[in-house]
Amino acid sequence: MSRSALLGSSLAKKYWMALTGLFLCVFLIAHLAGNLQLLDMSPAGQLKFNAYAKFMTTFPVVKIVSYLLYASILFHAFDGIILTIQNRKARPIKYAYEKANASSKWYSRQMALLGMLVLVFIVLHMKHFWYEMHWGPLGMDADGNKDLYTLVAAAFAQPLYVLVYVASMVVLAFHLMHGFQSAFQSMGLNHPKYMPIIKTVGIFFAVIAPLFFALIPVWMFVNASPVQ
Amino acid sequence: MKLTLKIWRQKGPKDKGKIVDYPVNDVSEDMSFLEMLDVLNDDLVRKGEEPIAFDHDCREGICGACSLFINGEAHGPGRMITTCQLHMRKFKDGDTIHVEPWRAEAFPVIKDLAVDRGAFDRIQAAGGFVSVNTNGNLVDGNALPIPKADADTAFDAATCIGCGACVATCTNSSAMLFVAAKVSQFALLPQGKVEAKNRVLAMVEQMDKEGFGNCSNTGACEVECPKGISLEHIARMNREYLAASVTKE
Ligand code: HEM
Ligand code: SF4
Ligand code: FES
Numbered sequence: 131m132s133r134s135a136l137l138g139s140s141l142a143k144k145y146w147m148a149l150t151g152l153f154l155c156v157f158l159i160a161h162l163a164g165n166l167q168l169l170d171m172s173p174a175g176q177l178k179f180n181a182y183a184k185f186m187t188t189f190p191v192v193k194i195v196s197y198l199l200y201a202s203i204l205f206h207a208f209d210g211i212i213l214t215i216q217n218r219k220a221r222p223i224k225y226a227y228e229k230a231n232a233s234s235k236w237y238s239r240q241m242a243l244l245g246m247l248v249l250v251f252i253v254l255h256m257k258h259f260w261y262e263m264h265w266g267p268l269g270m271d272a273d274g275n276k277d278l279y280t281l282v283a284a285a286f287a288q289p290l291y292v293l294v295y296v297a298s299m300v301v302l303a304f305h306l307m308h309g310f311q312s313a314f315q316s317m318g319l320n321h322p323k324y325m326p327i328i329k330t331v332g333i334f335f336a337v338i339a340p341l342f343f344a345l346i347p348v349w350m351f352v353n354a355s356p357v358q
Numbered sequence: 359m360k361l362t363l364k365i366w367r368q369k370g371p372k373d374k375g376k377i378v379d380y381p382v383n384d385v386s387e388d389m390s391f392l393e394m395l396d397v398l399n400d401d402l403v404r405k406g407e408e409p410i411a412f413d414h415d416c417r418e419g420i421c422g423a424c425s426l427f428i429n430g431e432a433h434g435p436g437r438m439i440t441t442c443q444l445h446m447r448k449f450k451d452g453d454t455i456h457v458e459p460w461r462a463e464a465f466p467v468i469k470d471l472a473v474d475r476g477a478f479d480r481i482q483a484a485g486g487f488v489s490v491n492t493n494g495n496l497v498d499g500n501a502l503p504i505p506k507a508d509a510d511t512a513f514d515a516a517t518c519i520g521c522g523a524c525v526a527t528c529t530n531s532s533a534m535l536f537v538a539a540k541v542s543q544f545a546l547l548p549q550g551k552v553e554a555k556n557r558v559l560a561m562v563e564q565m566d567k568e569g570f571g572n573c574s575n576t577g578a579c580e581v582e583c584p585k586g587i588s589l590e591h592i593a594r595m596n597r598e599y600l601a602a603s604v605t606k607e
Contacts, residue, residue, distance in 0.1 A: 135559055135562075135563075135599070135602075135603035136603045136604070139562055139563065139566055139599075139603075140562070140565070140566050140570075140572045140573070141562055141595075141596060141599045141600070142603070143572060144572060144573065144596070145596075145600060213572045213574075216571060216572055217529070217530035217531075217532075217571040217572055217574070219463060219569070219571075220462060220463050220464065220530055220531035220532070220569060220570055220571030221461055221462055221463065221529075221530070221531040221571065222463055223461050224461065225427055225430065225458055225461055226364075226366075226377060226456065226458060227364075227429065227430045227456035227458070228427075228430045229429065229430030229431050230430075230529060230578070232430070232431055232581075233431070233527055233576075233577075233578035233581035233582050234529070234576035234577055234578035234581070235576070238574060238575070238576040238577070239529045239574070239576055241574060308575075308576075311575075312574070312575040315575045315589065315592065315593050315596070316573075316575065316596060317596065317597075317600070318593045318594065318595075318596035318597030318598075318600060319593065319597075320589060320590050320592075320593030320594075321590075321593075322590070325590075
């Protein structure tokens, strides 16, 4: 029984959800720290960012972690969808009249929708930059590194890109607003002394991280050089 | 006061059911919600119609029998109360009141507003007990010291009346708050620790089998629970279950 308890049970699905979710949160911090370099739009900043991108796609330890990351995203999404299907089945007949907002926040009930939108964003985002970095036809910069910077700058010179990225970060913010503290509860970490701190940190993280991510395309759009 | 009631009527488990409008006059604001339904039923019987089936027993908020999803909330508006403790002064003359049964795959409708909450009993039977040897060797209660804080928390958990409002209000029809309360009331006490691992594994297994949804930690159950059972008990169950599934042979 104990083995299936760690794989198939409702609680186990939530442990995996929480662990992969928190791992993705750690990734977000690292990803943000690296990408904030894009705010430096000078030629030196371009070379620095491209060197960083090369390091991130070739250094073995980073590569191993990135495979773990892809697996986590897929597993988190898969597990989340299974949970949601089971949750729908648990209430085949809906209430004709329901005041759901009286007892819970809308985004805590819409984690699957928010998650799917984040997934759509991740796919688009990986196509835009990750795929191009690995297999796309990219020019070289003065240091002989693939010029990812120019690709990013060109994308964020277009209003549509900026809009999609900013909107996606709003979606991510709501996902994290509930998700961060929820993960601790799922792992059994709820204590009257620490839960208020976890909740506060969660809200700060949910607002600050997506805000800074969104700042990058906006900044690059505003500061885009008209024609190269 | 005068009210319009929109009540779910369903002849039996297989009937499709529908919402039927009932105008009621002469409702006193001192009536409890159940008394108001009694008056309506009295009227229906006099007219030769089938009275509305709903669960009730103690009518003082301690048995957990009364249910009802009233105006979009489990046990209606108001916090820390059951439907028998809900009074008509919470409503205004001319109000329309929606009354539906608990909605969950695991709580099938028996008739009208009465649902079968046997799933809770089966979860309880799977492990919600302490095995006692009844050979006459009684142990003095004071021989077993229990920290006051633990006793209090265990007691808080034990105040769960098994009403099912947590399931009814949860967007996933999850029974986590109920099961967590039943796990916690034993897990915190030395008598309960002996069987703690088996208990949590067996009760969660039964909970999953009954077809309740998973917990999304929305917290709606805690808000609607008439006994104020805390989400901390769910966290305790999550810990207990994790530890038990890792360490049990
Ligand atoms: C950067 C991306 C993401 C991060 C940082 C993230 C983070 C989290 C965290 C921390 C939780 C809380 C886990 C818990 O309640 O125990 C969560 C829940 C959830 N996530 Fe994500 N997530 C991300 C992407 C996704 C994607 C792509 C999906 C796709 C479907 C998704 C679907 C869900 C669902 C459905 C839940 C709620 C599960 C439940 O409580 O029933 N998430 N997420
Ligand atoms: S936890 Fe609260 S809402 Fe759920 S069954 Fe017990 S008393 Fe009712
Ligand atoms: S009838 Fe017993 S709690 Fe309402």
